[in-house]
Amino acid sequence: MKAEPQFDLIHFLQKLHDRKIRCLLIGRWAVAQHGAPVVTADYDFWIDPADRARFYLLLEEIFDAELPPEDRRNRPIVTAYVGPDKIDCFSARKIINAEGQELVFHEVYKRSVQKKSPEEKLVFRVPSIDDLIALKKFTHKDPLKHARNLEDIRYLLTLRRDLKKK
Amino acid sequence: MKKPQISVRLSGASQKLFGRLILRLTMNPVLLHLSGKFVDWSGREAPGAKLRPSELTTRARLRFPELPLSWAVEGYIALLATRDSACLRGFSAEPYPQIDESVRRFRALSPAAKIRFGERWKREMRLIKEAK
Numbered sequence: 001m002k003a004e005p006q007f008d009l010i011h012f013l014q015k016l017h018d019r020k021i022r023c024l025l026i027g028r029w030a031v032a033q034h035g036a037p038v039v040t041a042d043y044d045f046w047i048d049p050a051d052r053a054r055f056y057l058l059l060e061e062i063f064d065a066e067l068p069p070e071d072r073r074n075r076p077i078v079t080a081y082v083g084p085d086k087i088d089c090f091s092a093r094k095i096i097n098a099e100g101q102e103l104v105f106h107e108v109y110k111r112s113v114q115k116k117s118p119e120e121k122l123v124f125r126v127p128s129i130d131d132l133i134a135l136k137k138f139t140h141k142d143p144l145k146h147a148r149n150l151e152d153i154r155y156l157l158t159l160r161r162d163l164k165k166k
Numbered sequence: 167m168k169k170p171q172i173s174v175r176l177s178g179a180s181q182k183l184f185g186r187l188i189l190r191l192t193m194n195p196v197l198l199h200l201s202g203k204f205v206d207w208s209g210r211e212a213p214g215a216k217l218r219p220s221e222l223t224t225r226a227r228l229r230f231p232e233l234p235l236s237w238a239v240e241g242y243i244a245l246l247a248t249r250d251s252a253c254l255r256g257f258s259a260e261p262y263p264q265i266d267e268s269v270r271r272f273r274a275l276s277p278a279a280k281i282r283f284g285e286r287w288k289r290e291m292r293l294i295k296e297a298k
Contacts (some may be wrong), residue, residue: 032284035273039214084292118214118276124277141185144231 002074005063007085009043013124015062021055022048023125024112026090026135028152030126033115036155043087046135048105052091056080059087097137108135129160170195172207174219183224191223191236201243229254 009029016023025033027044047055056073059065063082067073076092094104112125128136133156140146176191181187193201201207206216217225226242227235245253275283 009285010278027179029281029284032280034278037272037283038286039291041288041291050225117276119276120278122278127184139182139185143183143227146227147231 004083006066007043007063007082007087010120010122012058012062014120014122016055016059017118017123019058021051021058022109023051023055024109025124025126026132028148030132031152031155032161033126034132034156036130037154038152038155041086043085045087045089045090046095046105046108047089048109049091049093052089055089055091060063060076092100095135097134098139099134099137101134101137103131103134129156129163132156169193170198172198174220176220176223183227189223189235189260191239191298193236193241194240197240197243200247204243204246225254 013025024030024046025044026046027042028038028040029043032038032040045055052073056065056067056078057146059080059082060067063085068075068078072078076090077091080087080089092105094102096102101113108127108131109125111128111131113128114123114125116123126132133153136149136153138149138154140149169192172191172193174191175187176184176187201222204217205219205222207219222242223235223239226238229245230238230241233241243252272280272283
């Protein structure tokens, strides 16, 4: 019996760095990287539109991910599955949030924060606190997801205030 | 006997939360009768001790995020009847600086260690869900 594939975030981030694929880890995993002990099941990435195809290829190569057919992979939001894990891949050039704030990938990437664990050869980027707050300002139809977003925004605002005090 | 149905008009934050203007609830008639003590179903804006229906549904959703909305509202009414305010609080993580000092150590972990902790919690959550 073939074992169910498992998504390994550290391994995937290492490979993304090795292949110089420009992307940002976003969503709750990024909030955790800013220090919040939060739990989330899904993985969210914002990918440079130019690197989209290489990103999907890597997902297929390493994890044998389930992806939509190739003619549908140019869409700004693509969902991939690795076993029970869901990976949401955003590759829009720009995103406009619920407050009308425009977030352009290249600008957000420029302002992003690099995270490193040298002993693991792990290097990746997450959006800055301000950009992550803006990326959380979307209205979800699912009230639980909406409540989580509000909770993350509260945490990030508190963190920003603490950092300014220091 | 059919359960009574109630329409709730939403505004502001609650409208954003649910993504619609009107909600339709199917209520247990006994609980609906009981709710009259705590909820002003007319939805008037007048200040008073009673909750407005939109406020009730929002609080119920945050208290019971995984239940169908009508059940969540019924559950919240039952909790209101106990008059124990502690059991009405929603389930959510407290903002980081307000929680235990030991949890602050999470911030000091390396990026890889943070991911490992997250993966472990995720697996534990999944096991709990599967065990239900």
